Amino acid sequence: MAPRALPEPVLVRGTGLLGTSIGLGLRAAGADVLLTDPSPSAQAVAVDIGAGTALEEAPGARPGTVVVAAPPDVTGQVVVDSLRAYPGAVVLDIASVKAAIAAEVAAAVESGAITPGDAARYVGTHPMAGSERSGPVAARGQLFTAAPWVVCATAGTDPAAVGTAEELARTLGATVHRMSAADHDASVALISHLPQIAASLVSSRLQETPAASLALAGNGLRDTTRIAASDPQLWVQILAANAPEILGILYGVREDLDRLIATMEDPTAPGARLDIAQLIAEGNAGHARIPGKHGGPPQSFALVTVIVDDTPGQISAVLHDVGAAGINVEDLRMDHSAGYEVGMLEISVLPGRKQELADALSAHGWKVV
Known part of the structure; x- marks a missing residue:
């Protein structure tokens, strides 16, 4: 069942890629999920694939948690509306920009649209996951697994609301990061x-x-x-x-x-080549700072490239032989050779295991480049 720290039912307002993925993930964890979306077709698709129950099918429901998954340009408005409509609920949003929404909530307090107590129930969050594809048909419950999920609380945020936001992220398999809205946006x-x-x-x-x-x-x-x-x-x-x-x-x-x-x-001018080299080297230095596997320190891996036919089962066969050699795959990618029905499978391994893997695959008949 879903953790008790996550007040239910959870109402997801917005059934795009992220909202529907949240619904799927929470349902898989045993949570009671309600869905609503201005687009009847988007909502219907989300319901049909099992992300939750349509809000109108649960008359009188009192959400304990509201997740605002609306488009960024209306997120602030939907957050304020949710705080007014569901006075007992923790309200959080998942938009990718946080300071502007926090400012809208603050402005609603100043105008009297909501009370400071209402604003204390709001938590800005941002799951750092997604896809170039959009809509509920692209949703999957595992979308947030191992992904960073930023929680942007303020001094006035109710600690219980922060706990709910963090529990939601952890229930979906994400890793919680706390930041201010300004630091997040930067x-x-x-x-x-x-x-x-x-x-x-x-x-x-x-x-x-x-x-x-x-x-x-x-x-x-x-x-x-x-x-x-x-x-x-x-x-x-x-x-x-x-x-x-x-x-x-x-x-x-x-x-x-x-x-x-x-x-x-003027690429042949004195110092021109050095300047080009320096620019590329600066890129090398920046790239080297990107965290490595599992968020750990950057690490260089060795590549073993194997030529495979463009036929079913080739990649799985190579990986079977890699596993039989007792070597862990650190990363994997496929490149295709223009004009030929073959692919080049690039297997990243620890540098000390490169030759061992190359020899093992060659012994199994694979063409190692």
Whole structure:
């Protein structure tokens, strides 16, 4: 059953990707979940896949917890409405920008729309999980497993409400991080919003690219542009809400681009090559600071590349032989060779096990590059 610290039933207001995934995860944990959404079709899909019961099917229900999973541009409004409509409930939201919503709640207190006691029941949160796909059909209950879930309480937040927010995150398998709303917004501007902008800008350059050129693309381009497939309407709201934090970072990126452009305009000038090398090295240094496996310190792994046919069962067969060798796979990715029906399976292992794995796979008949 769901932990007692999570007051039930849990009402999820918004049945998009995240709201529906929360419903699925809570239902799997045994919680009583109610769902509502302005879109009848989105709500119906969420109900049909088992994320919860439609709110209108539970007349008189008194939610103990309300999760606001509405679009970012109306989240603050829905939070205030929830605090007024459900006076006994803890209300939390999962929007990706926090300071603007906290300001709306504070403004509602000042206007008399809600009381300070109501505001104390509100907790801003942000699960750092998602997908370039959207809508309830893309939802899955395991979406938040091992993902960071930021809780942004204030000095006036009821500790019991904070406990409820943290219990919700843990019930869904996430890892709780406490931050202020301002620190959260500054952090996501760099680690989430800037990558989205960069991916979209790079991908926009591909619109008129000849097909013959795109046929040469490998994992480098795919990795860089994967999140460019995200929902434009959602990102309009996110970027507009966090514009002040993002702008400062973009100014820095512009300085780096101007510096690179000036260097590339005369690449044989004295010091030009050194400047290019320094720019790449600065990228190396930044990349090296990204946490490694399980959030631990960054660690370099060795790659063992195996050529496999593009036929069913090849990847599972390779992994079976890796397991038989008693070697743990630290990471895995697949690249495809243009024009050939083969793939290159890149297996990351601890450096000291690289040769051992290469020898073991070769002995099983695999072509190791």
